[in-house]
Amino acid sequence: MILRISVTTLLPTLILSLGYISAENVKKWHAIVIIILLALEASARRExxxxxxxxxxxxxxxxxxxxxxxxxxxxxxxxxxxxxxxxxxxxxxxxxxxxxxxFMLLRLANxxxxxxxxxxxxxxxxxxxxxxxxxxxxxxxxxxxxxxxxxxxxxxxxxxxxxxxxxxxxxxxxxxxxxxxxxxxxxxxxxxxxxxxxxxxxxxxxxxxxxxxxxxxxxxxxxxxxxxxxxxxxxxxxxxxxxxxxxxxxxxxxxxxxxxxxxxxxxKYKVRVTKPISAEIMGLTILGMPPPSAGGAGIILMLNILAQYGSPSGVSGPLGIHRLIESLKHVAAVRMNLGDPEFVNVSEVLSDMLSPKFAAELRKTIFDNMTFDPSYYGGKWNQILDHGxxxxxxxxxxxxxxxxxxxxxxxxxxxxxxxxxxxxxxxxxxxFSIPVNNSNNVPPPAPANFINPSKRPLSSMAPTIVLKNGQLKAVVGASGGAMIIAATTEVLLNHFAKGMDPLSSILSPRSYHQLIPNVLQYENWTTVTGDHFEVPAETRIALQNKGHVLEGLAGGTISQFVVHTLEDSEAVEGVVFGKLTAVSDPRKGGLPAGY
Incomplete structure (x- = not known):
């Protein structure tokens, strides 16, 4: 559910929240004027x-x-x-x-x-x-x-x-x-x-x-x-x-x-220039960032799990969210085995995360009527919760x-x-992870992510590029720390599996899980630009009935999305030149630009 709050709705609330406003109280007057102008701008903005x-x-x-x-x-x-x-x-x-x-992912026209x-x-x-x-x-x-x-x-x-x-x-x-x-x-x-x-x-x-x-x-x-x-x-x-x-x-x-x-x-600082990781899923080629990003492999693993349910029905509605959250919990458990490949051998775990066969095995552990405690998902290590x-x-x-x-x-x-x-x-x-004395109820820190001079810490950042039949189809990514993997996957599913248009794919309320604590967080907030995002009540009830512990989240992730229309477009020397649809997430008030 997404609502946009109008100026007439905002103004009484603002005045009540600020209390009595005198002519001498310049800062409060200033704040009111700015917010009104921003609200007026929001009503006409083009995300x-x-x-x-x-x-x-x-x-x-x-x-x-x-x-x-x-x-x-x-x-x-x-x-x-x-x-x-x-x-x-x-x-x-x-x-x-x-x-x-x-992290920058670049895909050239050639x-x-x-x-x-x-x-x-x-x-x-x-x-x-x-x-x-x-x-x-x-x-x-x-x-x-x-x-x-x-x-x-x-x-x-x-x-x-x-x-x-x-x-x-x-x-x-x-x-x-x-x-x-x-x-x-x-x-x-x-x-x-x-x-x-x-x-x-x-x-x-x-x-x-x-x-x-x-x-x-x-x-x-x-x-x-x-x-x-x-x-x-x-x-x-x-x-x-x-x-x-x-x-x-x-x-x-x-x-x-x-x-x-x-x-x-x-x-001594050196930029590393490598090849992206890639996978063929749902008729698309997904290009992602290799380690020390856990984002690219995490998205591919989630998509490989969820692709087995079929689309759009298998990933839609409350059951689709349940399946997404269960796959996300598996990703959270596995990703902590990753680290900087110049210091840790991550080839085996990376190979697993990119493998459809590995995803099929994890799919067998997901049940449509229930969820489980974090230990069920096999994670050995405590999570690192990176930030904005x-x-x-x-x-x-x-x-x-x-x-x-x-x-x-x-x-x-x-x-x-x-x-x-x-x-x-x-x-x-x-x-980075650091050695600590944890209680019996908390997994130990991940050794693959321990500090070493010149080492790069594990990250959830997940810049992603999507191809179809060898042509550019989409560019996507998100900010929001440990929630980035979930957000980017949800946007991709919204558009490519559920058939939503690019803007709706971004506007759709999001759900997250970080394995520990064992809480499903769902969007329930009014943004700085006046949009209200909230997962519907009937969806929340259905998730609770499956055993999820829910918690409203006043925040989350900010995503940008570009879709390249390939259908009925002109090809020149093997490159398709279709229309470009660009979306900036209104949750932060961003706007795209083009010519």
Whole structure:
């Protein structure tokens, strides 16, 4: 169920919630005006567009337009992804940025495909026992910072495929940081949820507060230090960060903060460029990210399980959700055997996760009338619950396609912004497992994901590209930490198995399960843009009757989706040029752009 709340519905509630409003109370008046304007804008916004040439779908309309302009100038899909990702790092700093990392999946029009792994790595002075079993030390603060990889990865992809100058692609983000951008509703929510951490950090305070208080919705935010940094990177490329003045200043700030990252860590950082994993399911070819992403293999395993039920009837209604949740619990159990393939041999578990035969065996353990405790699904290890991210999708005029998920992990990462560079640092060390003394009721941590210098932590990020008969069919992905696998699978099933149109596939309320705790979480919330998402009551009752413990979730995942129409489209030299339908998830207020 999806409802959109109108201005006339919102206004009385807003006034009641704010209490008596006097002329002197400028901030509250300001907030009301901004929210009304946003609600009016929401009633006319276009979360779905159809274009013939190229499209960009991101969390923020401004960043989608920046990417679109790059395409219009003749840029490659990679060019647009670089410009849009850098933009997101400025205007949505709680979710991504150059102090973090990313996975980029690229499928070229000629059929070649690459996976760019720009995931953060553990510093040289890190170790398996560096936290002494204290998980709070790896969750935020100086020791939670891993070596950032986004700038190196974006530049490597551009170096191989870019058509426009690097400086041209960095410039829009630099200008936004210098000239300022307005606090969006979603960023405002993230700021309020992280208020104590923002107020405790000098760099975040300088950017996100005024007179000791958080900036308000619609206020203009500046990060002129970051603008200076982006300017240097635009002129000198990634060496400015990984072996230059920006890096030296960044390391000095982190060391003062108590971190262990060094210039050698930055100098040693390498982008991994590999082949995507792939599988043939439901007449489609699914391209996904290889480990240390568990997302690509997780989606393929879920789809292989669910394909056995037939579509659309086998995956529809409450029973379809039950089957999806049961398959998701199996994925959660198996994925914790994965890790960084340069440190752990994951070939056997990866082979299982991609195998239809393995999926068929798991399918036999799923019963349509009941669910089970976590131990039933065979998981040996405790879960790592990674956090927030940002996702973008790009298709250019030649039908090159990019699916990219970027992250700083938790809201505002390590809750530390380097004062001299303006770079907000990730807390990606929190995605590693660490040895702890668990109770008898909790599985032990996963050894495959233990910390090692230069190792990359396990991730749920799942950029995905779909082909049909060798032609580009769709680009999809999601943000939302450990819930990404469920969200991306649900969008794919909605469109390809249930026959929903692209927008409906995104709007459909989602359900999640992370195995531990043994709770089925379902969407039940009103978003910052006024949409209400809620799994229907009759569906919830049916799931409870099968033994699921349900819990409403005020949040979840944010997905972007591009569908390429192959039917009745023109083919030129073997490449089909159909219409492109791009959707940005209204849950975060994003809008796509195209031409």
């Amino acid at each position: 779905e567009i159809i274009s013939n040439h190229g499209v960009v779908a991101t969390d923020m309309a401004k960043c989608s337009r920046i990417g679109r302009d790059v395409l219009r100038e003749g840029g490659h899909a990679v060019d647009a992804a670089v410009a849009a990702a850098l933009c997101l790092g400025v205007v949505s700093p709680a979710s991504s940025g150059i102090g973090g990392g990313a 059929g070649d495909a690459q996976a760019f792994d720009m995931r953060e790595t553990a510093p040289a002075f890190s170790s398996m026992n560096m936290y002494g079993g204290n998980a709070t030390l790896k969750a935020s603060g100086a020791l939670s910072i891993a070596v950032p990889g986004e700038v190196a990865g974006l530049h490597e992809a551009w170096k191989q495929h870019g058509k426009l100058p690097w400086k041209r692609l960095v410039m829009p983000a630099e200008h936004l940081a210098r000239r300022g951008f307005r606090i969006s509703p979603y960023l405002f929510m993230q700021m309020n949820r992280t208020k104590a951490g923002i107020l405790a950090d000098e760099g975040l305070r300088s950017m996100l507060t005024s007179n000791g208080e958080l900036l308000q919705l619609g206020d203009t935010c500046y990060n002129k230090r970051l603008a200076d940094t982006l300017g240097v990177i635009s002129r000198h490329g990634p060496k400015a960060l990984y072996n230059g003045s920006v890096g030296k200043n960044l390391v000095r700030d982190i060391r003062k903060f108590g971190g262990v990252l060094t210039m050698k860590d930055l100098q 991210t940002s996702h973008l999708c790009v298709v250019d005029k030649d039908r090159n396609a990019v699916s990219m998920t970027s992250t700083v992990n938790s809201y505002f990462g390590a809750l530390y912004q380097s004062p001299s560079t303006g770079i907000l640092l990730n807390n990606e060390m929190d995605d």
